[in-house]
Amino acid sequence: xxxxxxxxxxxxxxxxxxxxxxxxxxxxxxxxxxxxxxxxxxxxxxxxxxxxxxxxxxxxxxxxxxxxxxxxxxxxxxxxxxxxxxxxxxxxxx
Amino acid sequence: xxxxxxxxxxxxxxxxxxxxxxxxxxxxxxxxxxxxxxxxxxxxxxxxxxxxxxxxxxxxxxxxxxxxxxxxxxxxxxxxxxxxxxxxxxxxxxxxxxxxxxxxxxxxxxxxxxxxxxxxxxxxxxxxxxxxxxxxxxxxxxxxxxxxxxxxxxxxxxxxxxxxxxxxxxxxxxxxxxxxxxxxxxxxxxxxxxxxxxxxxxxxxxxxxxxxxxxxxxxxxxxxxxxxxxxxxxxxxxxxxxxxxxxxxxxxxxxxxxxxxxxxxxxxxxxxxxxxxxxxxxxxxxxxxxxxxxxxxxxxxxxx
Numbered sequence: 001x002x003x004x005x006x007x008x009x010x011x012x013x014x015x016x017x018x019x020x021x022x023x024x025x026x027x028x029x030x031x032x033x034x035x036x037x038x039x040x041x042x043x044x045x046x047x048x049x050x051x052x053x054x055x056x057x058x059x060x061x062x063x064x065x066x067x068x069x070x071x072x073x074x075x076x077x078x079x080x081x082x083x084x085x086x087x088x089x090x091x092x093x094x
Numbered sequence: 095x096x097x098x099x100x101x102x103x104x105x106x107x108x109x110x111x112x113x114x115x116x117x118x119x120x121x122x123x124x125x126x127x128x129x130x131x132x133x134x135x136x137x138x139x140x141x142x143x144x145x146x147x148x149x150x151x152x153x154x155x156x157x158x159x160x161x162x163x164x165x166x167x168x169x170x171x172x173x174x175x176x177x178x179x180x181x182x183x184x185x186x187x188x189x190x191x192x193x194x195x196x197x198x199x200x201x202x203x204x205x206x207x208x209x210x211x212x213x214x215x216x217x218x219x220x221x222x223x224x225x226x227x228x229x230x231x232x233x234x235x236x237x238x239x240x241x242x243x244x245x246x247x248x249x250x251x252x253x254x255x256x257x258x259x260x261x262x263x264x265x266x267x268x269x270x271x272x273x274x275x276x277x278x279x280x281x282x283x284x285x286x287x288x289x290x291x292x293x294x295x296x297x298x299x300x301x302x303x304x305x306x307x308x309x310x311x312x313x314x315x316x317x318x319x320x321x322x323x324x325x326x327x328x329x330x331x332x333x334x335x336x337x338x339x340x341x342x343x344x345x346x347x348x349x350x351x352x353x354x355x356x357x358x359x360x361x362x363x364x365x366x367x368x369x370x371x372x373x374x375x376x377x378x379x380x381x382x383x384x385x386x387x388x389x390x391x392x393x394x395x396x397x398x
Contacts, residue, residue, distance in 0.1 A: 004207060006098040007143075010106040012198040014113045020191035021117030024179040029167055033125045034117045036160065040136055044109075045202060047143045053209025056144040058216050058228035062237060065151050065229065066244045069303050069379065072155040072163075073251035076386035079167050080255040083393040 007048040015041025028082040032075055039071045105142065108135050126164045133157030146299040147229045150291070154307035159383050162314060163390055222361025224368035225296040233301065234368045238357045242346070245338040245375060252335050252382045255389035256327060263392050265325040266318060277319035284312035292376050296365075302372040302379065309380025314387050325388060335385055338378030341371050 018038025025031045043064045050060035098106075112135050116128035133156050140149040179187070216228050216236065223231040233241050288308030295301030317324035345367060350356045359367055 001098055002207075003096055003098045003102050005203065006102055006106055007139075008202045008205075009199055010109060012195055012202060013110055016191045016195040016198065017110075017113050017117060019194070020187050024183060024187045025117070026179055027122065029122045029164070030117070030125045033129045033164070036129060036156075037113050037116055037132065040113070040132065040156075043136075043148070044139070047140065047145050047148060049205060049210075050145070051143050052207060053213055055213045055217075057210050057213050058232045059212040059237065060210075061145050061147055061229050062232040063240070064145075064148055065233065065303055066240055068148070068151045068155050069306075070244055070247050072159045072307075072383065073248045073386065075160045076163050076383065076390060077251040077254045079163050080258045080386070080390045080393045083167065083390060084258045087393070087395075 004048060004052065008045060011041050011044030011048060013041070014038070014044060017041070028085065029079070032078045032082065035078070036071060036075060039067065043067060102142070105135070105139055109139060123168055126161075126168055129164065130157055130161050133161065147301070147304075150299055150304045151307070154304050154311070159307055159310055159314075159387075162311075163387060166387070166390060222364060224359055224361075224364030224366075227295060227297055227299070227301070229299070230295050230301045230368070230372075233303075234372060235357075235359055235364065238342070241375075242339065242342040242357075245342060245378065248379060248382045249336050249339055252385040252389075255386045255393070259327070259389050259392045259395075261392060261395045263325045263327050263388055265320045265322050267320055269318075269320040273319050277315050277321075280315050281312055284308050284315065288312065288376065288380070292372060295372065296369065302375040305372075305376040306379025306383065309377060310383035310387070313380060313384035317384065317388055317391075324384065327385065327388065331381055331385055334378055334381040336378070338375040338382075341374040341378075345371055 015038050018034050018036070018041055021034035022031055022038060025034055046060050046064050046067075050057035109132070112128055112132045116125055116132055119125045119128060133152060136156070137149045137152050140146075140152060213228075216232060219236070220226065220228060220231050223235045225231040225234060285308070288305040291300040291308060292302065292305035295305070313324050346357050349358055353360060
């Protein structure tokens with residue numbers, strides 16, 4: 001098994017683990033964490049594909065860099081929604 | 095491609111194990127802690143994959159900013175018990191996951207083990223691109239439309255999080271003395287580090303995103319330490335949040351009307367344009383992410 005095959009399989013596995021957990025988790029914060037895990041899987045696949053030549057592929061790396069910023073922003077928005085959903089007044093509502 | 099070394103196998107096993115722990119632990123505290131550990135293991139993997147820019151961004155944003163947001167959520171409400179999915183849902187989910195994994199593995203194995211043509215194309219065009227570092231040149235010149243839209247996503251996230259706040263934002267008061275002392279040390283260091291990352295980004299790993307994360311960190315530290323300017327959600331903060339997109343759109347409109355087309359930079363002034371947009375973008379990302387954090391800390395408060 002080459003390094004490329006091993007790490008590509010790892011990326012797919014991490015993506016699927018994150019996605020399944022994201023869909024199954026009931027707790028909202030754990031759902032956000034699982035989505036972050038899934039995005040790490042996608043990043044692994046892209047960055048492994050970027051190492052196929054003698055020099056790393058800057059286009060794929062830039063794409064992942066953009067993805068990291070978007071993931072941080074989405075995590076922030078999702079957590080703000082979680083807090084609003086779980087705010088005290090909403091729990092008292094029937 | 096070289097065969098997998100022992101280090102690769104160990105690293106892959108560690109990433110998968112930590113990812114599983116992060117999603118399987120029932121408590122919020124455990125899941126968030128495991129996610130932070132995952133960030134550290136991933137940083138080692140990025141280093142193995144020749145991606146120092148990604149390692150920097152992962153440390154600053156993936157673990158730094160996202161970690162701070164997650165930890166802050168835990169502090170606000172640590173004792174919420176985890177609920178579990180029903181048995182049928184778990185079985186269906188695991189089956190669907192197995193099928194998806196098999197399909198994905200087949201697809202990625204079909205990708206040819208040949209180098210992509212893009213690195214050579216980037217190396218050919220990089221003179222006159224405005225930045226000597228390939229990743230920065232791609233982000234702010236060759237694929238700048240991606241970066242423009244990414245800055246727009248950040249604006250939407252900040253606006254969305256801000257819309258959830260129902261009470262006027264207040265800086266924490268009173269602030270414990272150690273926090274103030276720590277902020278006095280951290281603030282100048284973070285601003286200096288952010289500025290260095292910004293300027294270094296044209297010739298080596300670094301750039302607007304990592305610098306923006308440092309500025310966001312500085313603003314969050316200032317907010318936690320009770321600084322009123324960091325708690326502001328007023329016009330200035332909003333203006334800075336959209337400034338990155340606006341600067342990019344202005345550049346796009348300028349090049350479309352006066353130059354050779356949308357976001358086509360002339361080699362004569364590409365360097366100045368890239369550095370200007372990068373600087374505005376870094377401050378904009380910093381303020382935007384800090385706004386998301388401030389909105390988070392207030393989203394739970396009910397108007398009295």
